[in-house]
Amino acid sequence: MIYTVTISPAIDYVVHLDRLQKGATNRSTGEEYFLGGKGINVSQILKELGMESIVLGFVNGFTGKALENGLHQGEIKTDFIYPKQGITRINVKIKAGEETEINGQGTIADESDLKMLYDKLRKLKDGDVLIISGNIPAAVPQDTYSRLLEAVKEKDVLCIVDTNGAALMDVLKYHPFLIKPNMDELRDVFGEKISAEEGAEKLQKAGARNVIVSMGGDGAVLKAENGTLYTAGVCRGKMINSVGAGDSMVAGFVAGYLEKKDYQYALDLGSAAGAATAFSPGLAARRQIYDCMDELRSRSLR
Ligand SMILES: Nc1ncnc2c1ncn2[C@@H]1O[C@H](COP(=O)(O)OP(=O)(O)OP(=O)(O)O)[C@@H](O)[C@H]1O
Numbered sequence: 435m436i437y438t439v440t441i442s443p444a445i446d447y448v449v450h451l452d453r454l455q456k457g458a459t460n461r462s463t464g465e466e467y468f469l470g471g472k473g474i475n476v477s478q479i480l481k482e483l484g485m486e487s488i489v490l491g492f493v494n495g496f497t498g499k500a501l502e503n504g505l506h507q508g509e510i511k512t513d514f515i516y517p518k519q520g521i522t523r524i525n526v527k528i529k530a531g532e533e534t535e536i537n538g539q540g541t542i543a544d545e546s547d548l549k550m551l552y553d554k555l556r557k558l559k560d561g562d563v564l565i566i567s568g569n570i571p572a573a574v575p576q577d578t579y580s581r582l583l584e585a586v587k588e589k590d591v592l593c594i595v596d597t598n599g600a601a602l603m604d605v606l607k608y609h610p611f612l613i614k615p616n617m618d619e620l621r622d623v624f625g626e627k628i629s630a631e632e633g634a635e636k637l638q639k640a641g642a643r644n645v646i647v648s649m650g651g652d653g654a655v656l657k658a659e660n661g662t663l664y665t666a667g668v669c670r671g672k673m674i675n676s677v678g679a680g681d682s683m684v685a686g687f688v689a690g691y692l693e694k695k696d697y698q699y700a701l702d703l704g705s706a707a708g709a710a711t712a713f714s715p716g717l718a719a720r721r722q723i724y725d726c727m728d729e730l731r732s733r734s735l736r
């Protein structure tokens with residue numbers, strides 16, 4: 435089974451404006467609500483690609499109920515924990531020419547809540563897949579991801595971690611199967627001058643088995659554990675949404691890898707899913723992902 439972990443899930447409130455005026459009442463020209471949080475986005479794209487997963491994490495309050503109901507309506511299984519503090523956040527994504535995001539703090543998991551999550555992970559079995567995505571909120575211990583990996587380290591679980599900064603560097607000693615920083619996250623760790631290839635190599639030397647560096651509309655590279663550097667093509671289309679492209683790429687890569695154990699195929703499916711989301715108002719639908727995949731594959735076969 436595939437498990438995704440989202441420490442602080444969200445409802446994403448996307449609001450469209452002609453122009454954002456600071457210090458004034460702005461009237462929207464339209465708005466949308468999406469189920470959000472990085473691991474939850476991964477589960478939604480996996481579902482589009484025909485793969486079942488179980489969503490783990492912390493939710494509470496009316497927004498938590500809406501999120502859980504929405505996932506169940508989409509036939510996505512959940513096994514949430516319900517802390518007493520905070521409520522599931524509403525993240526505001528303002529689209530007024532450029533995108534401005536305001537992400538809340540959300541549910542706050544305390545030590546007893548976290549222990550429930552570690553206990554759930556200890557029950558994972560050999561062959562399971564664990565995908566941990568997103569930032570660790572400030573109110574939650576910053577070594578939480580390391581402790582999640584500690585809980586599964588005796589099992590043959592394929593671990594994927596999509597996070598940044600200290601939390602990313604901290605998990606490398608557990609040799610995660612995959613990490614996926616973007617260029618900003620790479621520069622935060624290694625400085626402005628780092629290239630995607632150099633950064634991927636450094637992260638691999640520090641312990642990651644496979645490293646994808648995603649570069650938005652400029653594509654992505656994968657430094658794989660077989661020593662090969664794979665390059666992804668870029669699908670053509672109109673970028674209308676940057677929220678969830680990275681999560682879609684993680685889901686596409688995992689789905690592709692589980693299907694064929696072929697790194698180039700997995701990277702292409704990840705790139706197709708990322709692009710299809712970038713070209714959609716919310717997360718991509720199956721058909722758009724496979725249209726992008728066909729475009730990438732037909733170009734690389736020429
Ligand atoms: N404008 C675009 N055109 C084509 N492909 C794109 C575009 N934006 C994203 N992608 C695809 O999606 C992948 C992931 O995007 P990106 O690098 O923006 O991830 P990210 O920074 O983690 O995203 P986010 O944090 O916004 O979810 C890219 O490597 C690329 O394959």
Ligand SMILES: O=P(O)(O)OC[C@@]1(O)O[C@H](CO)[C@@H](O)[C@@H]1O
Pocket residue numbers: 442444445446469470471472475525537568569677678679680681
């Ligand atoms: O505040 P975090 O956890 O860093 O990011 C949360 C978030 O921006 O990430 C997803 C897109 O990747 C959105 O669905 C969600 O609102």
